[in-house]
Amino acid sequence: MAQDIRIAIVGHGFMGHEHEKMLYDFPGIRLVGFSDKDPAQLEDVKEGLKRYQSNEELFADPEVDVVIIAANNNQHRDLVIQAANAGKNIICEKPVAMSLQELEEMEEAVKRNGVKFTVHQQRRFDPDFRTAKAVYDSGTLGEVYAIKNQLYGFNGNMHDWHVFVEEGGGMLYDWGVHLLDQVCFMFPGAKLKSVFADIRNVINDEVDDYFNIMLRFDNQVTATVELGTYYLADKVQDKWFERHWFVAGNKGTAYVDGFFPEGKIVRTTHLLTNVGGKRTMTAAGPTRSFGPAPEGTIVTEPLPEVHTEHRNYFENYIRAYYGEEEFYVKIPEVKRVLKLMDAVRESGRTGKSIDFE
Numbered sequence: 548m549a550q551d552i553r554i555a556i557v558g559h560g561f562m563g564h565e566h567e568k569m570l571y572d573f574p575g576i577r578l579v580g581f582s583d584k585d586p587a588q589l590e591d592v593k594e595g596l597k598r599y600q601s602n603e604e605l606f607a608d609p610e611v612d613v614v615i616i617a618a619n620n621n622q623h624r625d626l627v628i629q630a631a632n633a634g635k636n637i638i639c640e641k642p643v644a645m646s647l648q649e650l651e652e653m654e655e656a657v658k659r660n661g662v663k664f665t666v667h668q669q670r671r672f673d674p675d676f677r678t679a680k681a682v683y684d685s686g687t688l689g690e691v692y693a694i695k696n697q698l699y700g701f702n703g704n705m706h707d708w709h710v711f712v713e714e715g716g717g718m719l720y721d722w723g724v725h726l727l728d729q730v731c732f733m734f735p736g737a738k739l740k741s742v743f744a745d746i747r748n749v750i751n752d753e754v755d756d757y758f759n760i761m762l763r764f765d766n767q768v769t770a771t772v773e774l775g776t777y778y779l780a781d782k783v784q785d786k787w788f789e790r791h792w793f794v795a796g797n798k799g800t801a802y803v804d805g806f807f808p809e810g811k812i813v814r815t816t817h818l819l820t821n822v823g824g825k826r827t828m829t830a831a832g833p834t835r836s837f838g839p840a841p842e843g844t845i846v847t848e849p850l851p852e853v854h855t856e857h858r859n860y861f862e863n864y865i866r867a868y869y870g871e872e873e874f875y876v877k878i879p880e881v882k883r884v885l886k887l888m889d890a891v892r893e894s895g896r897t898g899k900s901i902d903f904e
């Protein structure tokens with residue numbers, strides 16, 4: 548039986564704490580300890596775990612097999628290279644780098660030192676995304692022509708270092724990398740033909756807090772990815788966000804709402820025929836195209852059941868570490884999304900559509 552993989556973590560901020568909760572008693576993993584540039588961040592590290600005085604001390608520890616880089620975005624490049632030079636295998640938080648050049652420098656260090664390297668894109672296991680993907684993969688909607696991936700926060704502001712450009716702040720780096728990765732992973736064989744984006748600073752001085760991105764793929768799907776932190780709404784206090792997927796095909800549509808999704812597949816029993824100019828009066832006024840469907844025309848089906856959770860990421864990691872399967876998140880996929888983010892920024896800056904692949 549393989550021994551436990553010994554993991555130490557650089558950074559005990561928000562994600563460092565999340566990793567601590569996930570990995571403290573994870574089968575097949577032994578969490579060793581943490582380093583952090585702010586000693587105060589180590590005060591609440593669980594008993595029995597090491598509190599390294601520096602990153603260098605962590606990298607030099609022979610009891611560490613794998614290092615998780617959970618520091619600020621602008622520190623990823625240097626920390627990955629240092630860990631690789633120390634012979635440690637690496638899991639890096641997203642976004643893996645601030646630029647393609649940084650990622651290429653990381654790859655060179657990883658290859659030179661012969662260590663394993665992947666990225667923590669755990670939201671590929673979000674139940675809402677996997678439900679929308681299951682609908683798409685099933686073909687039940689026929690030829691899919693449109694997909695929407697949307698996340699809205701109510702009066703949400705940036706926090707901590709995320710408000711600073713030089714630290715790698717902003718929502719495109721924070722949530723955007725996840726939402727774009729999900730869409731690209733939904734149909735990985737399709738080429739992305741063009742990108743158009745609107746990026747804004749609504750209530751933050753330095754960093755983006757709203758974006759609307761349109762992606763046109765060569766499989767005839769147009770995907771829209773939209774996020775806003777300042778979509779005000781009078782929701783109940785424990786629901787501070789709105790999360791939506793919409794998948795539309797020529798044989799039906801599906802809506803998937805919430806991280807633990809509710810929704811349906813919706814179809815028509817028959818298409819409406821020409822009504823010879825007959826108009827229907829609605830609350831919005833007279834219409835011929837958008838009137839209510841006759842009773843019994845609209846029918847629904849339940850969404851597929853999908854059982855997935857973020858711990859699946861580390862279950863895959865253990866198997867891949869021992870060569871039993873591939874890492875679920877591959878560096879070429881990460882590089883493609885990083886390149887896509889560059890195109891998004893260029894489109895947002897110029898107001899023009901960008902040819903991609």
